[in-house]
């Protein structure tokens with residue numbers, strides 16, 4: 123990788139940071155298990171400059187996809203390009219264009235953080251004069267641990283060190299695979315501040331997470347993958363709006379024994395003294411719900427509208443995907 127330390131130039135003519143076309147991966151079977159088609163010919167474009175959340179239940183194919191990008195798993199067929207470089211035709215440039223923060227903490231305990239970053243930079247062919255070792259350690263809050271034994275670092279510090287290792291070559295795309303699993307709230311916040319800082323400097327961020335609130339808060343674009351297929355890729359707000367579902371929570375003046383009848387377009391439930399009215403905003407107006415409540419002699423003491431969130435979308439697209447299309 124001798125000359126590939128510089129980030130490839132930004133190519134405004136390119137529409138996406140990562141493009142996959144017809145990407146398939148079949149893991150070979152064994153005597154005990156049949157072959158497994160983990161990716162079933164996926165098409166996926168990840169916009170440049172986004173914080174992209176790749177979501178999906180266990181076994182959906184997320185790690186397989188990321189490992190193909192990282193060069194750790196060989197695809198069966200299809201095309202993938204990273205920052206405009208085809209991973210088969212330009213393996214060096216494509217690999218120099220991404221940094222991957224792996225899921226597992228497997229840091230090398232024989233080197234100090236400083237040595238670890240230096241070695242990593244060497245592997246990417248970054249000349250000594252261009253290395254940013256101390257700058258990276260400082261940015262990750264590890265400056266005072268530069269010469270410490272890695273085995274003396276806390277789990278969170280080791281995780282930050284992995285982020286450091288992933289960015290020694292200044293890649294324009296950074297992938298974080300479940301970066302905050304098992305990490306406490308304080309550290310999670312620190313990690314996200316750092317990620318957002320990198321994003322502000324123009325790095326495209328791709329992350330997988332099981333924490334849907336985290337994806338909801340951080341990501342601007344979401345891709346949902348399920349059983350080796352891409353279910354959707356959309357800007358987050360558009361995706362949530364596409365669910366066309368909201369809930370009006372009403373606290374009545376007097377306790378209500380039976381759910382008021384508001385017509386077939388609303389789904390009404392009573393819970394903990396409140397009335398929850400689920401409705402499709404494209405078809406039902408709040409004014410109509412309120413007149414319905416009035417007609418049913420329910421006096422409203424308080425009310426609030428609960429928006430659908432990413433978790434609702436996720437459940438709809440993964441667990442119920444065969445039964446009920448979104449918005450139906």
Ligand SMILES: Nc1ncnc2c1ncn2[C@@H]1O[C@H](COP(=O)(O)OP(=O)(O)OP(=O)(O)O)[C@@H](O)[C@H]1O
Pocket residue numbers: 149150158159160178179180181182183184185186187
């Ligand atoms: N080396 C392998 N050999 C055979 N099957 C594999 C291998 N790696 C993954 N699989 C299978 O491929 C499918 C996709 O796995 P993958 O790890 O990509 O899913 P994932 O979405 O990352 O799941 P998780 O959220 O649990 O990490 C699963 O059914 C998994 O059992």
